[in-house]
Amino acid sequence: MADRVCAKFVSKKIRKVRWQRPGAFGRQNPECFVTGSWDDEQNEVSFWNTVQPNEQNIDPVLVSTIPVSGDVNDIAFYDTSTFFVALGNGSIAMMRIDQKLTMISEWKDIHHFKSRKAPATGVLCQSPEIASIGEDGKLNLMRVNQEKPYKTLDADSCSINAAVFTSQNEIFTGNSRGMIKLWDLRSVSEKPILSTSLSEDSEIGVTSMDRHPFQGHIVAVGGYDGMLTVFDMRKAQTPVTVMEASDNCLNDLRFHPERADHLFTASESGAVWHWVPLSGKNPATGGSSGNLWLSGDLATQQLNIKEILPTLPLAVNSVDVCGESLICGGDNEAFYYVSNVVF
Amino acid sequence: MLEPIGILDSTFIHNKNIGHSWGYGNNLVVFPTKFSQSTTLAGVPCSRKNLFMISWERTLYNPFVRKLVNESCGAFIAIQTRLGKEAQVSVSELVQSSHQYRCIINACIEDLNQAADLAETNEATQAIQEMSEIFYKAELVWNLCEIMYLENPLGILPHLLEWVRIHFPNALEETGTVLASPNPEFHESYWKALYGLVFQLRIDSAIKLLRIHSGFQTDAFQSAFELLKKMPVFSVNSPLSAPEFTFRWNHWKEECESRIHAGDFFDSQDLQLLMEILCGKEEAFEKVADFFETWYQRMITQLTFTHPTISASSLGDQADQFLAAFTGFDDLSSLDATLLAVLRRDTRKVIGEMQGVLDNSWFTAHLADLLYHAGALQSFEDINSLQLRETLLRDYAICLFSHQSLWSVGVLYLDHCPTVGSATLEHLLTRLPCQSELKASKLIALAERRKLTSVVTSVCRVMGRNALKNGRLGAAVAWAVRAQDAPLATYAADAVLERYLQDSDFTSTDLLDSLGAGLLASDRLAFLGKYREFHRLYSANDFHSAATLLISLISSRIAPKYFWAVLLMDALPLLETNPPVFTSDQTYELMQSLQELTSSFQDDAEPIPHPNCQLNSDKTMLITLALSRNLAKCFVQQTGYD
Numbered sequence: 001m002a003d004r005v006c007a008k009f010v011s012k013k014i015r016k017v018r019w020q021r022p023g024a025f026g027r028q029n030p031e032c033f034v035t036g037s038w039d040d041e042q043n044e045v046s047f048w049n050t051v052q053p054n055e056q057n058i059d060p061v062l063v064s065t066i067p068v069s070g071d072v073n074d075i076a077f078y079d080t081s082t083f084f085v086a087l088g089n090g091s092i093a094m095m096r097i098d099q100k101l102t103m104i105s106e107w108k109d110i111h112h113f114k115s116r117k118a119p120a121t122g123v124l125c126q127s128p129e130i131a132s133i134g135e136d137g138k139l140n141l142m143r144v145n146q147e148k149p150y151k152t153l154d155a156d157s158c159s160i161n162a163a164v165f166t167s168q169n170e171i172f173t174g175n176s177r178g179m180i181k182l183w184d185l186r187s188v189s190e191k192p193i194l195s196t197s198l199s200e201d202s203e204i205g206v207t208s209m210d211r212h213p214f215q216g217h218i219v220a221v222g223g224y225d226g227m228l229t230v231f232d233m234r235k236a237q238t239p240v241t242v243m244e245a246s247d248n249c250l251n252d253l254r255f256h257p258e259r260a261d262h263l264f265t266a267s268e269s270g271a272v273w274h275w276v277p278l279s280g281k282n283p284a285t286g287g288s289s290g291n292l293w294l295s296g297d298l299a300t301q302q303l304n305i306k307e308i309l310p311t312l313p314l315a316v317n318s319v320d321v322c323g324e325s326l327i328c329g330g331d332n333e334a335f336y337y338v339s340n341v342v343f
Numbered sequence: 344m345l346e347p348i349g350i351l352d353s354t355f356i357h358n359k360n361i362g363h364s365w366g367y368g369n370n371l372v373v374f375p376t377k378f379s380q381s382t383t384l385a386g387v388p389c390s391r392k393n394l395f396m397i398s399w400e401r402t403l404y405n406p407f408v409r410k411l412v413n414e415s416c417g418a419f420i421a422i423q424t425r426l427g428k429e430a431q432v433s434v435s436e437l438v439q440s441s442h443q444y445r446c447i448i449n450a451c452i453e454d455l456n457q458a459a460d461l462a463e464t465n466e467a468t469q470a471i472q473e474m475s476e477i478f479y480k481a482e483l484v485w486n487l488c489e490i491m492y493l494e495n496p497l498g499i500l501p502h503l504l505e506w507v508r509i510h511f512p513n514a515l516e517e518t519g520t521v522l523a524s525p526n527p528e529f530h531e532s533y534w535k536a537l538y539g540l541v542f543q544l545r546i547d548s549a550i551k552l553l554r555i556h557s558g559f560q561t562d563a564f565q566s567a568f569e570l571l572k573k574m575p576v577f578s579v580n581s582p583l584s585a586p587e588f589t590f591r592w593n594h595w596k597e598e599c600e601s602r603i604h605a606g607d608f609f610d611s612q613d614l615q616l617l618m619e620i621l622c623g624k625e626e627a628f629e630k631v632a633d634f635f636e637t638w639y640q641r642m643i644t645q646l647t648f649t650h651p652t653i654s655a656s657s658l659g660d661q662a663d664q665f666l667a668a669f670t671g672f673d674d675l676s677s678l679d680a681t682l683l684a685v686l687r688r689d690t691r692k693v694i695g696e697m698q699g700v701l702d703n704s705w706f707t708a709h710l711a712d713l714l715y716h717a718g719a720l721q722s723f724e725d726i727n728s729l730q731l732r733e734t735l736l737r738d739y740a741i742c743l744f745s746h747q748s749l750w751s752v753g754v755l756y757l758d759h760c761p762t763v764g765s766a767t768l769e770h771l772l773t774r775l776p777c778q779s780e781l782k783a784s785k786l787i788a789l790a791e792r793r794k795l796t797s798v799v800t801s802v803c804r805v806m807g808r809n810a811l812k813n814g815r816l817g818a819a820v821a822w823a824v825r826a827q828d829a830p831l832a833t834y835a836a837d838a839v840l841e842r843y844l845q846d847s848d849f850t851s852t853d854l855l856d857s858l859g860a861g862l863l864a865s866d867r868l869a870f871l872g873k874y875r876e877f878h879r880l881y882s883a884n885d886f887h888s889a890a891t892l893l894i895s896l897i898s899s900r901i902a903p904k905y906f907w908a909v910l911l912m913d914a915l916p917l918l919e920t921n922p923p924v925f926t927s928d929q930t931y932e933l934m935q936s937l938q939e940l941t942s943s944f945q946d947d948a949e950p951i952p953h954p955n956c957q958l959n960s961d962k963t964m965l966i967t968l969a970l971s972r973n974l975a976k977c978f979v980q981q982t983g984y985d
Contacts, residue, residue, distance in 0.1 A: 009410035013748055039782060040748040071779060088779055113813030119779045135780055136815070157817025157851030159780045176780060177821055179857060197857060203825070205784070224784065249788055268788050313420040313755055315785065331751045333413045 005309065006058050006337045012037035012044065014329030018075045018083070019322040020097060021257070029323035032063070032097070035335060036072025036085060038317075043068050045075070045085055045093075047101045050325070050337060058339055064100035068093065074122040078144070084130060090117035092132045092142070110149055111136050126165035129185070133160040133173060141185060153183065153190060162209040166216050166233050174198070174206025174221055182233065196237050198223055207250055213257050218293050222250030226267060230293045240294050243303075246271055251330075252318045259343060261292050264326065266319040270312035272328050274341065276304045309336055367771065368745025370398035401703045402474060404746055407458055411451040412743070415709060416752050418443045423759050426716065434493060437717050441489045444709055448482045480678050481697070481706050483510055487685045488693065488710060491655065492719040499655040501579045503643045504544060511640060514539030518552060528556045534613045538631055541620060542644040546571055558611070566607045567614050570599055570621065577651045585652045592651060596622055623648035638662075638669035639682055659687035690714060690721045694735070708732075708739035708756070733760045737767055744771045754789060765793065773801045780806065800826045807831050816842065817851025820868065824861035832865035839871055840906065844953035849875060870901045877913070890917050890924040897936050907940050908958040911966050918969035927977040934970050937963070 015038035019030040031051045037043045044067045048060040070088030077083040078094075082104070085093045090111040094104040111118040111134030118136035125131075130142040132149075137156035140149035156175045163173040166182070170193075174180045178198035187193070198204055198221065205224045212218035217233035226246035229239045245253075249268035256262040263275040277292055292302060308326060316330035321341065329335030362376030374394045402408055422440050425432050455475035462468040486509070490502045517536040524530045533552075540549040550571055558564050575591040577583070583591070599622050602608070608615040619627035628645050635641040642665035646653055653661070662683050666672065670679070677700045684692035694707045701707075711732045714720040720728040736756050743753030750771070757764040757771075772790060777783050783806050790798035803826030810819035816839045823832035842850050849855065855875045862872035873896055880889040896902045897910055914933060917924050925933070940958055 009413055011406040011409040011413075013751070071781070073779075073781065113815060116813065118813070119781070121781070136813075137818075157815070157854045158821050159818065161780075176784070176818075177854070177857070179853060181853075195853065203861070207784075224788070248792070249784070268785070313417060314751055332416065333409060333748075 004058060004339045006060070006339070007334050008060060008337070009334045010035070010037075010046070010329075011333055013039050013317075013331045013333055014335055015039075015072050015317050016075045017318045017320050017327045017329050017335060018077060019320050019325070019327065020083075021077060021080055021322060023080050029325050029339075033060075033320070033327050034075055034083060034097075034101075035329060036068075036075050038071035038073070038088070043070065043072055043088075045072055045095065045101065047097060050339070058337070060335075060337055066095065066101050066103055071119065073120060076123045076125050078125045078127060078130065084123045084125060084132075086120035086123040086132055086134075088119040090120055090134065090136075092120055092123055092130075092140075094144075107132075107140075107142060107147075107149065110134075110140050110142075110152075111138055121159060121161055122163055124163055124165055124171070126168060129165070129168070131163065131165070131171055133163045135159040137175070139163070139171065139173065139183065151185070155181065155183065155192070161206050162221070164209045164211040164219055166211060166219060170233075172209065172211075172219055172231075172233070174209055176205040178204045178206060178223065180206065180221065180231075194237070198229060198239075199227070208252050210253050210255050212291075212293065213255055213260050215260075215291065218291065220253055220255065220263065220293070222253045222265065224249045226250055226269075228253065228263075228265065232294055245273065245305075249315075251315060252320075254320055256321055258323075262321075262343065264308070264319050264321050266316040266328055266330070268315040270314055270316055270330070270332075272308040272316050272319055272326075272336075274306040274308050276306050276343070278302050278304055308338060308341070366396070366398075366745075367774070368741045369401060370396055370745060372396050398745065401742060401746075402477070402701070403703050403705060403742065403749070405474065407454040407471075408451060408474070409749065410454065411447055412705070412749060412752055414447045414450070415444060415705070416755060418447065419709060419712065419759075420755060422712070422716065432716055434717060437713055438489065438493050441485070441493055441713055444713075445482055445485055445489070448478055448485065452478045452482070477701070481701070484678070484681050484685065484693070484697065485706070485710065486510070487682060488714070491658075491685055491688065492690070492714055493717050495655060495719075496579075497654075498577055498585060498652055499658070500643065500647055500651055500653055501577055504647055505579065507640055507643050508543050508545075511543075511636065513636075514543055514545065515548075518548060521552070522555075527552075534616075535634060538617065538620065538634060541571075541617065542634070542640075542647075544576060544647065546574060546576070561610070563608050563610050563614050566602055567617060570595075570602065570618070573598075574621070589652060621648060635669075638666045638679070639686075641665060641669060656688075662686040690719065691723060691731075694731070698735075703742050704735050704739040708735040711735045712759075729761075733762060733764075736760050737763060740767070741771070744775075750775060751785075758793070765795065768793065769795050769798055772798045777802060777805060800828065804828055804831060807835065811835060811838065817854040820851065820858070821854060821861075824858065824864045824868070827864055829865040833867040836865065836867040836871040837903075840874075840903075841953060844909070844955045849878070866901055867903065870896065870903070870906075873901070874906075881913075881917075886917055886920060886924045890914075890929065893917070894925070894929045894932055898932050904940075905956045907936055908956050908962065911937060911940075911958075912955075912962065915966065915969055918973040921976060922980055923973050923976040925973055925977070927974060927981070930970055930974045930977060937966055937970070 014035050016036040018034050020032040020034065022028045022030050032047065032049050034045060034047055036045045044065050046065040047063045049063050050060045052058065068085065068087055072085055073088060074086035075083055081097045083095055085095060087093060090109045092107045092110060094106065096102050096104050109117055110132060111120045113136055118134050120132050120134045122133045123130065128143055132140045137154065137158060137160055139153040139155040139160065141151040142149045155173060159176045160173050161176055163171055166172050169185045171183045171185065172180065173183065180196055180198060181192035182194040184193050198206060206221055207224055208222040210220050219231045219233065221229045221231060223229065226244060226248050228243045228245040228250060230241040232240045245265050246267035246269055250265055251268055252266040254264045261277040265273045295302065312330065312332055314331040316328050319326065319328040324341050326338040326341045327335060360376050361373050363371055363373045365371055372394050403412055418440055422432065425436065452475050455471050455478065459468045459471040459475065462471055486506050490499065490506060494502060496502055514536065517532055517539055521527050521530045521533050521536045527533060537549055537552050540552065550568060553559060553564065553568060556564065573595060575588060575595055577588050599618055603618050608618055616627055616630060623645065642661060646661065666679065666683060677696055681693055681696040684696060694711060697707050698704060711720055715728055715732040720731060722728045737760050740753040740756040743749040754768060757768040772786055775786065777786065783802050786802050787799050803822045807819050807822030807826060807828065810822055816835055819835040820832065820839065823835050839850060855872060858872060862869045873892060877889055877892045880892060893910060893914055897907065902910055911933065941963060
């Protein structure tokens, strides 16, 4: 069966798309997603619904929109209805989905330079912890009910571009020069537990990161040069696997939340790829030794790359997948909704 | 539609002269000035006066029209990619692309109409409706261009008739109203609707309408019915060749005329008129002249019944005649002028007219591109078709660049301007405001893919400068290294050293320790890296290596002079070790630099960034003492070896 694709032009360049995870963990497909725009006079966060009364039409419908000041650089869900937005004006906004979108609160200007605001580049949640990163190299830690970050680490002298929680108390960050660091949130010192480089000549910056949904110690990192690097946090000094994903900047990458052998990437050159494990050679998943992503050089031979869409003329900035539904969007001011990704 | 805008500034009240300067795309800067007597053109701006930047909206920036911009970009790129692969694109493929463009325009019209219904104020509704109307006209022209230039079939009239059918559905609508009325045959528009159907050769519908007339069983109606049914139609998919068709047509027409003469339709004036229309009689068309909204509708209809196989080349002359008879040439609307130009196959005039009517070159750029690939774009003495296409594409791209967000689409169009595209892109990209690293990295990626190194350097420089301004020294160093910009690297390294002097600790150590080959971007940066390494060695208790490094920093003169005092003070604890880590030669080296520093201090008025760099008499004394003690230790040690 061919993929069913629906394109929708929204008249804003899309920076981030994220599915609202269904309440119960299972195979059920998601219904709603959130998009955020960037690089416009008035940017916005929008909430879309894919479930139609009319079955013929799979066009997602715009439910509600909130204008925001500054680029929407990241969107992260805290629970099934609350999510956080990292903004280009240095603030982190908390929004909730009820019937429509509502802005709950905002941590204003928690990323700033000496005399002006610094863009927040990312936000990440591991309930109850919320962390934000920014161009000012700071790592802020927050809790939902607190007015201010309870801890701020001066984590980097360059911009931090991506970060993930690898465990309840550890955050892995990557900067614009390819330096990656592991931070222990309980530690009193301002130094990372570990600091290394994406590649030998550390000029290639980190653009995106995602953590394996079941094994938090496995982290995939995307770079400006289109390389996909997989780290095992238990021996993080050197990457385990390096693969060339694209000849151009990897803007976003996501593991499938349930089928963790499948990975999805979006690139600056306009390609959206689905990394499919070759079934025959696929070792039994589950045991860490048998994990596909840790099998070193073999990984490239065990993976097939499938194009989700014909390459678009402009960059695809974000991709997200849940169940059999995929959504991606980018600089051609459109998002693409694929309702039945074939695995 | 245009309303005057005012700029509130007292300088304009006292000064009647206004100077101006055009920006790229849609902006203009105005300022009060005094025009000097000798030169009339260039104004000299008065001192300390405001500059006012005026920019204006384009239809393209409307949120509904932005969809058109982005969608059509996809279609445009598809054509260019196909051309890149095959060098020659078939006409049918171009026609397909043309269809795609028209679909995009139609989707845009639909969106605008929906928006007009939902608009809150009357003005807003009106504005959107006007926009929608413009796109409707644009599509009308585009479709005609598609028929005339791209398809250019042998029998052109059926295609033109199809064009009229699509754009003037009122015949069908009128039929609908007539049929919906309780007693259709007595409806005032019954015959008008019937003629309307016949005009568009919707014969089946016309017959249906005729059948519901109560007089259908009479001889006159039966005769008309038979003739209508027998009418040969020269259609787009007709299997008949033109001569064969003409033969049948003439035969049928003779029969019509003979029946009219025989008085078959004497009872019914309306039927009589219908038959005369079928025979293509001028007088008959005069009688129904009011039924035509436009001259081209009438022209195409009348030609269908008089010259069904007319060739495309004779259409120009016909158009002149029909237009003259219908409205005259005196106050020709630009739509009429454009359509006339299309029928006359004057592509330049078409483009000129459309460029004049629309506030952007979306239409002309895309159309010219298609026509160029089809070989239908004319060359002229002053501009050949290649240049014309390129100029229009560039114009469109610049228009997109003057929008905050649409610039990324503009880039793709400049890629297809073979002669000026790259230079224009370089120019525009370097002037794009860049508020975030994300945008900077996108610009760099774009520039790198197109080998525009100057853009990469310029963006890195701007970002580096911003980082310095924001007090982000590490980031500034990183950008300077990336740009390979030695002055900026030096500047940033100095800033790091200065901060070290202030805090007695390094900032951005994570960066400095990982710069590697990047340190070579400037001498100062290299020094900074080495100095940092000295500290590392020292704190690792590797005194010998630390001492050697320190000496090499001084003797190679890589250290800035203002920093020498700091280096000498750093040497102090190393001088006090026993056994000594500095050899006697190294000690002499240090002594020499101290000498140089103390003697040159007065005449050299180099600014001192920090009091720590000041070599006062106490420090000099301390260092001298340590140096001589170390020298003594060296001698003792040496004698011991000897």
